[in-house]
Amino acid sequence: MYKVLYRKYRPRFFADVVGQPQVTVTLQNELMRGRIAHAYLFTGSRGTGKTTCAKILARAVNCLHPKDGDPCGECEVCKGLEEGSILDVVEIDAASNNGVDNIRGLIEESNFTPTTAKYRVYIIDEVHMLSASAFNALLKTLEEPPAHVIFILATTEVHKLLPTILSRCQRFDFHRIDPQAMAGRVMQVAELEGAQCDEDAALLIARIADGALRDALSLLDQCLGRDKHVTEAVVNATAGVAAQGYLTALAQAVADGDAAAALETLDGLHRESKDMTRLCEEMAEYFRSLMLFKTMRDPGKLLTLPPTQLDALEHQAYGMSLSTILHGLDTLEETLHKMRYANQRTQLEMAFVRLCSPELDTSTAALLRRIEKLEMGAPPHPVRLEEEPSPQPAVQEPEPSLPESAPVFEQAPAPSPPPQKAPPKKPSPKSPAPPVDIEALSASAQRFRQWPEILQVIRGSTKSVAMAFDESSAYVNGDYLLIQAPEFAFELLKKPEQRKRMREAVFQVTGQAYKLGPYRTPTAKEEEADPLDELLQRAESAGIPTEVQE
Numbered sequence: 001m002y003k004v005l006y007r008k009y010r011p012r013f014f015a016d017v018v019g020q021p022q023v024t025v026t027l028q029n030e031l032m033r034g035r036i037a038h039a040y041l042f043t044g045s046r047g048t049g050k051t052t053c054a055k056i057l058a059r060a061v062n063c064l065h066p067k068d069g070d071p072c073g074e075c076e077v078c079k080g081l082e083e084g085s086i087l088d089v090v091e092i093d094a095a096s097n098n099g100v101d102n103i104r105g106l107i108e109e110s111n112f113t114p115t116t117a118k119y120r121v122y123i124i125d126e127v128h129m130l131s132a133s134a135f136n137a138l139l140k141t142l143e144e145p146p147a148h149v150i151f152i153l154a155t156t157e158v159h160k161l162l163p164t165i166l167s168r169c170q171r172f173d174f175h176r177i178d179p180q181a182m183a184g185r186v187m188q189v190a191e192l193e194g195a196q197c198d199e200d201a202a203l204l205i206a207r208i209a210d211g212a213l214r215d216a217l218s219l220l221d222q223c224l225g226r227d228k229h230v231t232e233a234v235v236n237a238t239a240g241v242a243a244q245g246y247l248t249a250l251a252q253a254v255a256d257g258d259a260a261a262a263l264e265t266l267d268g269l270h271r272e273s274k275d276m277t278r279l280c281e282e283m284a285e286y287f288r289s290l291m292l293f294k295t296m297r298d299p300g301k302l303l304t305l306p307p308t309q310l311d312a313l314e315h316q317a318y319g320m321s322l323s324t325i326l327h328g329l330d331t332l333e334e335t336l337h338k339m340r341y342a343n344q345r346t347q348l349e350m351a352f353v354r355l356c357s358p359e360l361d362t363s364t365a366a367l368l369r370r371i372e373k374l375e376m377g378a379p380p381h382p383v384r385l386e387e388e389p390s391p392q393p394a395v396q397e398p399e400p401s402l403p404e405s406a407p408v409f410e411q412a413p414a415p416s417p418p419p420q421k422a423p424p425k426k427p428s429p430k431s432p433a434p435p436v437d438i439e440a441l442s443a444s445a446q447r448f449r450q451w452p453e454i455l456q457v458i459r460g461s462t463k464s465v466a467m468a469f470d471e472s473s474a475y476v477n478g479d480y481l482l483i484q485a486p487e488f489a490f491e492l493l494k495k496p497e498q499r500k501r502m503r504e505a506v507f508q509v510t511g512q513a514y515k516l517g518p519y520r521t522p523t524a525k526e527e528e529a530d531p532l533d534e535l536l537q538r539a540e541s542a543g544i545p546t547e548v549q550e
């Protein structure tokens with residue numbers, strides 16, 4: 001007979017339980033020291049190992065030869081308990097046996113000593129379902145249980161338990177299982193089944209299961225029914241999940257304000273009988289990912305997605321404003337709520353129409369988005385990005401002309417133009433800008449907190465630049481943005497198009513057009529001052545050519 005995977009692979013030892021060391025290691029240590037409580041409470045979300053650990057604990061306390069706090073799995077008691085021939089471990093589902101009579105029966109029975117095992121263990125699952133009188137009956141026994149009795153209560157809803165129950169139990173909280181750990185277990189189970197599950201696919205399964213290993217194994221089971229090699233596509237098809245492509249398309253429609261495109265995509269998904277609530281959840285999750293990309297330096301840590309999807313997200317986040325993303329999140333969360341009472345498809349369509357046309361939406365999130373759009377359209381600052389002169393830096397007076405040996409942003413004709421050496425062939429109406437005292441600016445500059453966000457934006461377009469600036473920091477003084485980074489990072493910025501990207505990224509994040517320059521402290525400069533540079537400079541001011549022609 002076929003046994004579903006999650007039952008077949010229920011861990012038999014604490015050592016095999018995934019991702020709950022706060023429970024398993026603690027219990028093992030206590031058991032090794034012979035410290036056994038008479039009432040345990042296992043709480044936490046569904047499918048995370050509560051019942052599993054209760055069963056292991058019930059065997060561990062009774063095992064004749066326990067190893068490191070784990071049951072041996074081989075002695076007659078372990079075997080008898082696993083096979084069900086020893087009846088001293090009793091499992092009660094409080095959901096279906098919630099009356100006071102059930103509990104009274106149990107309590108009477110508990111007065112008898114166990115037949116074979118050392119302890120009679122009662123596992124009461126879903127204990128929050130007990131009726132009030134059943135609770136009261138249980139309470140008395142919990143207070144003074146017979147020496148040979150252990151209670152293990154399990155529940156997903158600990159807030160429904162009376163404080164009097166809580167205070168009598170040793171409590172263990174089960175956490176949602178970390179996606180990486182869960183993916184590992186999924187791949188392992190697939191292998192034990194003689195099948196294969198790709199890492200991408202396992203991570204996707206973990207993400208859908210949202211912390212519950214039982215759900216993950218169920219989904220794996222279904223996938224294996226379809227194909228012995230589980231790929232991302234198989235998972236997508238099996239779970240009826242909208243492939244990320246749809247999510248990207250829908251988010252793009254929002255970014256472009258293209259309601260028609262959004263409605264068409266929704267229609268296609270509806271025809272393929274996608275569940276609209278699930279789609280809305282996924283879309284909300286997708287916007288959350290975009291938000292993380294927009295605000296964090298390394299969102300990959302929080303997002304368990306295959307690299308290809310991370311790249312796609314990053315790219316999309318680059319082109320969207322944070323307020324648009326927040327508007328998306330807000331609206332979708334609200335829609336999820338409304339979907340419970342109204343036509344799901346219509347609700348989702350309305351959500352997208354509103355997201356594509358924020359002017360139709362009166363929510364605060366929509367208003368913020370509109371304000372931001374206005375601000376972006378007409379920057380409050382005199383310098384507009386579009387007006388920035390491209391490769392020819394000569395007329396661009398605001399960019400700091402840099403002191404000797406400082407890394408240069410501009411492709412300056414000479415490394416250190418003395419004031420009288422005006423840029424050739426470009427008669428400017430204004431006199432050349434006075435050199436900016438970078439050190440003075442740096443000395444009174446403030447740390448620039450949005451820098452990681454800017455790097456994040458850059459990462460969306462040019463990885464090489466972003467990597468070069470990995471360890472950088474930035475400071476702000478007036479309308480100067482001063483960057484502290486290794487020399488080679490500045491080298492990259494010498495390219496006009498990279499410089500432009502950097503400025504655009506700064507503008508995108510701050511809404512301001514800053515002038516860029518290097519951050520310099522006096523000491524830093526001294527260290528780097530090269531006597532050779534000085535010589536070259538003197539030669540130059542004397543009119544001696546210093547460039548070596550090859």
Ligand SMILES: Nc1ncnc2c1ncn2[C@@H]1O[C@H](COP(=O)(O)OP(=O)(O)OP(=O)(O)O)[C@@H](O)[C@H]1O
Binds near residue numbers: 011046047049174177
């Ligand atoms: N931490 C875990 N490590 C390994 N497998 C696990 C873990 N959690 C759950 N599983 C798998 O999921 C199945 C169900 O787990 P279990 O019954 O212990 O969950 P639960 O926390 O009691 O859930 P519920 O609250 O729904 O009763 C197990 O048989 C096992 O295959």
Ligand SMILES: [Mg+2]
Binds near residue numbers: 050125
């Ligand atoms: Mg359970």
Ligand SMILES: [Zn+2]
Binds near residue numbers: 065073075077
């Ligand atoms: Zn044993």
